[in-house]
Amino acid sequence: MAGTGTKADRRKQRKRRSGSAGEAHWLFGDQLGPHFLTPAEEGPGPDVPVVMIESRAVLRRRRFHRAKAHLVLSAMRHRAAELGDRVHYVRAGTYGEGLAQAAPRGRLTVHHPTSWAALGLVNGIDRVTVLPARGFLVPxxxxxxxxxxxxxxxxxxxxxxxxxxxxxxxxxxxxxxxxxxxxxxxxxxxxxxxxxxxxxxxxxxxRPREDEIDDEVRQDLDRWERDGEVSFVGRDGPRLFxxxxxxxxxxxxxxxxxxxxxxxxxxxxxxxxxxxxxxxxxxxxxxxxxxxxxxxxxxxxxxxxxxxxxxxxxxxxxxxxxxxxxxxxxxxxxxGPDYRRENALEHTAPLPDWFTALDADAVTARCLSTVLAQVRDTGWTHHIPRLMVLGSYALQRGWHPEAVTDWFHRCFVDGYDWVMLPNVVGMSQYADGGRMTTKPYTSAGAYINRMSDFCGPCAYRPGDRVGERACPYTAGYWGFLHRQRDRLSGSARMRRPLANLKRLKDLDKALRQLRRAGDAPP
Structure with missing residues (x-):
């Protein structure tokens, strides 16, 4: 009868359909949907075995948000459970060690990774073939x-x-x-x-419900942190995503x-x-x-x-x-990969400890304290708090854009290198000098007052530049314009605020007050 044959014959047929003998497909931890395992255009067929590697080195390199680490590991382990016998899931110290265990021989395919570092890794392995990127609309x-x-x-x-x-x-x-x-x-x-x-x-x-895989992930993270292998920021409550x-x-x-x-x-x-x-x-x-x-x-x-x-x-x-x-x-x-080092405004100040530790309780300014607490507790805020509260404050204080980018990458559950690099370097910190935006996105406290309910109970007044109740965003905005006035003078959209800067009678006093504040929490 058609379709009969030994198990060995059927295995050979599957190998011929999926490519050369010993071929497998490598799934990174951000390639977890079914569209990364379909043969349409270029991709692995349904019979190709899958390799997944959980690399501890990724968590050691950066101090990630605990909720982010939980989400990524939970998603990877859930996907492995769905794939069952088709996947060889390895928990290893590095990708190299994991690959040696999961696929020591034979060729592998992988869809175009989502970072320059990961692309360099797979391009450096002769037996890996990189397939077109998926998960985006335009090649x-x-x-x-x-x-x-x-x-x-x-x-x-x-x-x-x-x-x-x-x-x-x-x-x-x-x-x-x-x-x-x-x-x-x-x-x-x-x-x-x-x-x-x-x-x-x-x-x-x-909102999802946690299961036994989440319990296992939380226990592993607790143990690794207790043993000093990794260190996190933020809180890991019930998984929200x-x-x-x-x-x-x-x-x-x-x-x-x-x-x-x-x-x-x-x-x-x-x-x-x-x-x-x-x-x-x-x-x-x-x-x-x-x-x-x-x-x-x-x-x-x-x-x-x-x-x-x-x-x-x-x-x-x-x-x-x-x-x-x-x-x-x-x-x-x-x-290109050198974009991360753009620093057109020559900002070099380090991020203060209260910010990197997500210490919202140390901050008096209600907008910044509230948003920092949201990041601490959930690893997420929407785009306006990111841009006009967190990013704007960093820009006004002249923090190093590469450090700000790294902070956003580590502290947000949706933060990846490709996400945060253009969003922070280009949009938020204007560090590329206008290659993708027409002006710096920062404002005085009036914008936050108009678009939120933060300012009413706040200890500061959004209209005050000087004095005990001077809004740190209002003073910081004019301080930023004063510091960068020459670099921003060529922007048509900055002509009016720069003209207003010249009319401020209390600017010198505001600048002195900013200098005294230094990097203390506002």
């Missing part, structure tokens, strides 16, 4: 061609790239034109939080069906008692590879076309995923 070569054509003297800009991706993937398009006759609904999505509301009146986000494909899909469904409609208007707002607002909390699932961005933007588009969410909310979310997230990934590779 790297296609972006390079677009960027080479559109970069110009003014540098690359996300908005043009976003239009290109929308057309290429037919996202929110009506017969070749953007739905609603506008590409970007950002000006409709900058509403401050509702007055006197402690929270937004929306259903809460999906998906560690499996099933959990990630449930989180996506809940966001689309119950939270996306309210996302747009208040996506830039901040509330002390509601750190998640209507945000999706899907970034960690996307960056672990549990979700593919194509399915996320398709779900948002379908919700809009069905009439269940307004266009401005669907567009706001799609812009975050297909626009900004994709742009960060592409720029990471386009700018």
């Amino acid at each position: 790297l070569a296609d972006f390079r061609a677009w960027a080479d054509e559109h970069g110009g003297a003014q540098g690359l800009r996300q908005e043009g790239f976003y239009h290109w991706v929308r057309r290429r993937h037919d996202l929110l398009m009506d017969e070749g034109d953007p739905a609603g006759e506008r590409w970007n609904h950002d000006r409709d999505n900058r509403e401050p939080p509702p007055r006197d509301a402690a929270t937004l009146d929306v259903p809460g986000p999906y 998906p560690a499996t494909r099933r959990e990630a899909l449930a989180a996506l469904r809940r966001f689309i069906e119950r939270r996306l409609a309210g996302f747009g208007p208040h996506e830039d707002a901040m509330l002390a008692d509601d750190p998640v607002l209507s945000h999706s909390l899907l970034s960690s699932s996307l960056n672990l590879g549990l979700l593919d961005p194509a399915e996320c933007v398709a779900a948002a588009q379908d919700a809009w076309r069905s009439g269940s969410v307004p266009l401005r909310s669907a567009e706001g979310y799609i812009r975050q995923v297909a626009g900004w997230r994709e742009y960060m990934w592409q720029l990471y590779w386009y700018f």
